Amino acid sequence: MDVTFDALRDAVVAHRPALLVTLIxxxxxxxxxxxxEAEPPAGQLADPGLHRVVLRxxxxxxxxxxxxxxxxxxxxxxxxxxxxxxFEAYAPPPRLVIFGAVDFTAxxxxxxxxxxxxxxxxxxxxxxxxxxxxxxxxxxVVSWPHRYLAEVGSSLGPRDAVCVLTxxxxxxxxxxxxxxxxxxxxxxxxxxxxxxEQRAARLRAEGVSDEQLKRIMAPIGxxxxxxxxxxxxxxxxxxxxxxxxxxxxxxxxxxxxxxxPG
Amino acid sequence: xxxxxxxxxxxxxxxxxxxxxxxVDIEGSGPREPGAAMAVSEDGEVVGSVSGGCVESAVVSxxxxxxxxxxxHVVSFGYSDDDAFAxxxxxGGTVHLFLEPLDW
Numbered sequence: 001m002d003v004t005f006d007a008l009r010d011a012v013v014a015h016r017p018a019l020l021v022t023l024i025x026x027x028x029x030x031x032x033x034x035x036x037e038a039e040p041p042a043g044q045l046a047d048p049g050l051h052r053v054v055l056r057x058x059x060x061x062x063x064x065x066x067x068x069x070x071x072x073x074x075x076x077x078x079x080x081x082x083x084x085x086x087f088e089a090y091a092p093p094p095r096l097v098i099f100g101a102v103d104f105t106a107x108x109x110x111x112x113x114x115x116x117x118x119x120x121x122x123x124x125x126x127x128x129x130x131x132x133x134x135x136x137x138x139x140x141v142v143s144w145p146h147r148y149l150a151e152v153g154s155s156l157g158p159r160d161a162v163c164v165l166t167x168x169x170x171x172x173x174x175x176x177x178x179x180x181x182x183x184x185x186x187x188x189x190x191x192x193x194x195x196x197e198q199r200a201a202r203l204r205a206e207g208v209s210d211e212q213l214k215r216i217m218a219p220i221g222x223x224x225x226x227x228x229x230x231x232x233x234x235x236x237x238x239x240x241x242x243x244x245x246x247x248x249x250x251x252x253x254x255x256x257x258x259x260x261p262g
Numbered sequence: 263x264x265x266x267x268x269x270x271x272x273x274x275x276x277x278x279x280x281x282x283x284x285x286v287d288i289e290g291s292g293p294r295e296p297g298a299a300m301a302v303s304e305d306g307e308v309v310g311s312v313s314g315g316c317v318e319s320a321v322v323s324x325x326x327x328x329x330x331x332x333x334x335h336v337v338s339f340g341y342s343d344d345d346a347f348a349x350x351x352x353x354g355g356t357v358h359l360f361l362e363p364l365d366w
Binding site: 002003004005008009012013020022024025029030032067068069084086088089090258259260 | 263264267270271274284286287291292293295296297334335336358360362364366
């Protein structure tokens with residue numbers, strides 16, 4: 001089966017991990033392979049030796065979600081560089097799960113969509129968790145947060161984020177406990193310093209360790225002086241980025257060193 | 263190419279010929295990561311970007327040339343160019359792009 005743009009588009013639109021291999025220099029420039037998770041690979045490179053080696057590296061790149069350029073000999077020799085191959089990973093977009101269907105949620109959905117997140121809004125209250133209030137959300141779920149996380153929590157990873165905006169102990173203590181049981185990369189909880197302290201005490205009483213409490217970014221967001229829901233959404237998303245890149249987020253002007261993370 | 267999918271689909275439905283430029287490698291400082299892409303249609307419409315705006319117009323000329331001759335190839339833009347008027351990245355890095363017709 002030949003590699004087609006349509007097959008790539010279908011995989012990307014369906015959020016399925018995919019890897020497009022393109023021979024970008026050397027004999028056969030333009031030849032392609034397409035790997036989509038849980039499907040047989042499509043495409044064939046002219047030289048069987050090269051095909052075998054590139055397919056092996058493509059499978060590893062798909063598993064790692066890694067984009068790279070590699071060089072081979074015309075028959076796939078490792079120590080030669082007559083053929084250049086581009087491995088382009090299409091990882092599904094990172095996920096943001098927001099618990100609590102409040103005004104701040106609508107703004108956070110909008111900012112997170114700009115950043116390319118697939119956004120879920122989850123709230124147990126049917127009146128608030130509606131599509132009409134969050135038209136940009138990919139998913140609006142009426143459920144208790146901990147029940148929702150029991151279903152999808154195992155699919156959350158280091159690139160994903162959970163924001164707890166309910167600031168109601170009844171909802172956010174079980175939500176945070178459930179989120180702590182996942183491998184989600186960012187976990188933030190909204191609330192004043194007072195609420196944060198009370199919540200921490202409740203979580204400790206539920207058996208959450210100090211080590212686990214350190215994972216929670218609360219009060220949520222960078223110290224930007226944000227007031228409005230929109231400004232707060234920027235402060236939250238900026239914190240998500242900074243936690244992922246491991247930066248402390250001062251102004252660039254006041255720092256030395258490279259602008260782009262290595 | 264992810265962020266271009268909708269536009270590429272639309273152009274293809276309209277029967278337009280298209281060239282896609284993808285960042286395949288960067289050396290040193292570069293504003294866009296490998297995988298960033300832009301596309302040029304036969305009537306000179308542009309979507310996406312491959313740098314902070316430094317090399318896009320040069321990519322459009324290259325792309326229109328490829329529409330004429332069909333030759334897919336790698337194009338590199340760097341800072342350390344001897345020609346002061348050459349196109350390059352102001353941030354000091356080198357970006358390698360692969361340009362090809364969307365004929366697959």
